[in-house]
Amino acid sequence: MYLARKSLEISRSVRCLWRKPDAAVGYSSAVSLHGHTMYSQEGMGFVPRVLRHVSVACRALAKLDEDYRREHGRPIPFERVFWRPPLHPRAAYDLECAQIQNRLGLHPFVSLTDHDNLEACAVLNTLSIEVPYSLEWTVPYLGTVFHIGVHNLPPENAASLASEMARTTAAPSFSRIRELLAAMHAMPQVLLVLNHPFTCEDLVDRGTHVQLLMQFLGEHGLWMHAYELNGLQVAANSTDTLQLAEERGVPVISGGDRHCCEPNANLNLTNAGSFAEFVHEIRVERRSSVLFMPQYRDPIAARYIELIWQAVSNYPEFEGRVRWVDRIFYQSDSGETVTFASLCPNGGPAVIRSFVSLVGFLASPGVRAMLCMAIGRVRTLEAESL
Numbered sequence: 001m002y003l004a005r006k007s008l009e010i011s012r013s014v015r016c017l018w019r020k021p022d023a024a025v026g027y028s029s030a031v032s033l034h035g036h037t038m039y040s041q042e043g044m045g046f047v048p049r050v051l052r053h054v055s056v057a058c059r060a061l062a063k064l065d066e067d068y069r070r071e072h073g074r075p076i077p078f079e080r081v082f083w084r085p086p087l088h089p090r091a092a093y094d095l096e097c098a099q100i101q102n103r104l105g106l107h108p109f110v111s112l113t114d115h116d117n118l119e120a121c122a123v124l125n126t127l128s129i130e131v132p133y134s135l136e137w138t139v140p141y142l143g144t145v146f147h148i149g150v151h152n153l154p155p156e157n158a159a160s161l162a163s164e165m166a167r168t169t170a171a172p173s174f175s176r177i178r179e180l181l182a183a184m185h186a187m188p189q190v191l192l193v194l195n196h197p198f199t200c201e202d203l204v205d206r207g208t209h210v211q212l213l214m215q216f217l218g219e220h221g222l223w224m225h226a227y228e229l230n231g232l233q234v235a236a237n238s239t240d241t242l243q244l245a246e247e248r249g250v251p252v253i254s255g256g257d258r259h260c261c262e263p264n265a266n267l268n269l270t271n272a273g274s275f276a277e278f279v280h281e282i283r284v285e286r287r288s289s290v291l292f293m294p295q296y297r298d299p300i301a302a303r304y305i306e307l308i309w310q311a312v313s314n315y316p317e318f319e320g321r322v323r324w325v326d327r328i329f330y331q332s333d334s335g336e337t338v339t340f341a342s343l344c345p346n347g348g349p350a351v352i353r354s355f356v357s358l359v360g361f362l363a364s365p366g367v368r369a370m371l372c373m374a375i376g377r378v379r380t381l382e383a384e385s386l
Contacts, residue, residue, distance in 0.1 A: 013252060014229065014242070016292045023291055024269060029107040030291070031268040031278055032096040034136065034149055034195060034228065034255035037089050038321065040114040042259065044081040044328075045202065047308065057305065057359065083328045085259045086315050089120035092258070093129060099263035099293070109275050111151045116169060118153075118162050125155070132275050133158035136195060137165045140172045141216055144200050144209050149193035149228065149255060150184065152275055174219070181223040191279045192223055195255055196230040197244065198237040221248065225283045228255035229290055231265030232307075234300050251288040260310035262303065265296040309359050 015023040024030070036042070051057040068076045087095065093110050100108035112120045113136040121133045132152035139146045153161055161184065168176045184190045194217075200209035217224070227245045229238045229252050245252045256264020269289040272278040281287045295303070312324035321327050325340035332338065 013288050014290045014292070016296075018294050018297060024104040024106060027106060027269040027289070028271050029109055029269075029273075029278075030100040030104055031109045031111070031254070031270055031275070032100065032256060032264050033111050033113070033151065033193070033253065033268065034230075035092055035096060035110070035112050035258040035264060036085050036114055036136075037087055037092045037112055037120040038084050038327075039089075039117045039119040040085055040136075040259070041082050042085065042115070043201075044078045044083060047078060051301075051305075080331045081328065083311055083324075084321075086310065086313070086318060086321065086327060087261065088318065089123045090127065090129070092120070093124055093131065095261065095263050096258070100267065103293070104267075106269075109270075109272075109278060111149075111275065113149050113151070116162070116166050118158055121158075135162060135165070138169045139177060140169065142212055144204050144212050146197070146213070146216055147195040148181075148224075149191070149195045151191040151193065152189050152279055153184070154187060154189065178220065181220055185223040185225075188283070189276045189279055191225055191282060193226045193228050193253055193255065194224045195228045196233050196237060196241075196257070197227055198240050199230070199233055217248070221250075224250065226251045226253035226288065228253055229266060231256035231292070231296055232258070232300075232303070251282055251286050252290060253282060253288050254290045260307050262295060262306065262310070264293070265303075266290055266292045305359060312359065 017023055048061060051061050065076050068074075085092075089112065092112060096110045097108040100106050111132050111134045112124075113134045114120050115136050116138055118133055118135055121131055121135075124131045125133075133155055134149070134151040134153065137148045137150050139148055150161075150165070161180070164176075164180060168180060181192065184192060197213055198206075198210065200206060203209075204212070227241050227250055229241055231254065242252055244250075254264070254266040254268045256266055258264045267290075268278070269291050270278050270281060272281055311327070314322055314324070316322055323341065325344055328340045329337050330340060330343065
C-alpha cells in the first residue's frame, strides 16, 4: 500500500486559509478547477460508502435495503442508478466566482469539468462568459479507472477532441489513449491533470489500484502536467498524492470536485492575467500555489451528507429539474433509462421519503455542527483514518 509519511502543510505550495488567513495577499487571482454541472452523469455507489460512517444514517439505509430485498429479492441496485447535479452552468460559474471574490477579494478564473462533456462550457461561452473548454475524461484501465482533467482545449477543435475521448472511453485502447494524450500535450495552452490519483471507486482494492496507478504513470505520466489534491476526498489521499508528486517531480494542483452547492474546497492562487498564463505557470514554470478553504476542515462524512441532501433537495428555479426524482435516473432490466419521476410520480414510497427527510435533518446547520464535533475536524492535512 502506498502511504505518505508527510503532512501536506510541509509543502510550500500548499496553504490552509484557517491557518493562514492572509494566504491570498500578494496574489491577484484565484482559479477554481474541477467543478460539475447538470451535464455530468454521476453514479450512486458513493452513498453506502459514505453513510457507513454515520450510524443513524447507516441504520436507515440498511432498513431501506432490507425492505427492498424483501420486495425484490436483491439488494438496492446502486450500480444501475445515476444522478445529475442540480446546478446549471451559469449557477455553477456564479457560485465559484462568488467564493473567490467575496472570501478572497481576488479575480476569478473558473474551469468547469463535467464528465466527458463540454456542454456547460459551450453554454457559458454562448452567453459571452469566457471559460475554458474543459472536461473530466474517464479512462478505464485494466479493471480500474483514472480521471484526467483536460483544461483549456482550443475552441476550434474542442468538440472533435471530446468525441475522440468519448470513443476511447467506450472502447479503451492503450495506443489511442497515448495518441490523444500526446496530441493534447503538444498544444501549449492545454493543461492535463491526473485527478484524485488514489481514488479507485471500489472497482478494485486499494493495493491493486496503486499498482495500476504506477503502471499507468509509467506509460502515460510524461503527459501529466500536474497531480490533483482533491477537495472532496479524505486528506490521506491528498498526502499520498503530494508524496507521489514530490517523488516524480510533478506539481500538485487544486481540484475541488464540486457537485452541488458547496463551492470548491480548494483553489489555486496566481498572478496570471489569463487562464492560458496560468497553464504556463503550471506546465512550464512548474509553479503552483494551492489554498484549502475552511469547509475542507469538516469531516468528509458530514460534507457528503450535505452533498446528498443538496442532490435530493427541491430547486423551484430550475424548470424541469425541480425535484430529486427529476434528476435521478434508473436503468431497468430491459436496458431502458428512465427518471425516478416516471417510476415514483409522488416522490417515491414512504420509506424513501423518510430516508430523504433523515438526510435533510442530518445536513441541517446545527446537526452538521454536532456531527463535525463528534467525528472530528481536520486540523492539519495529515493522513486521517476515515
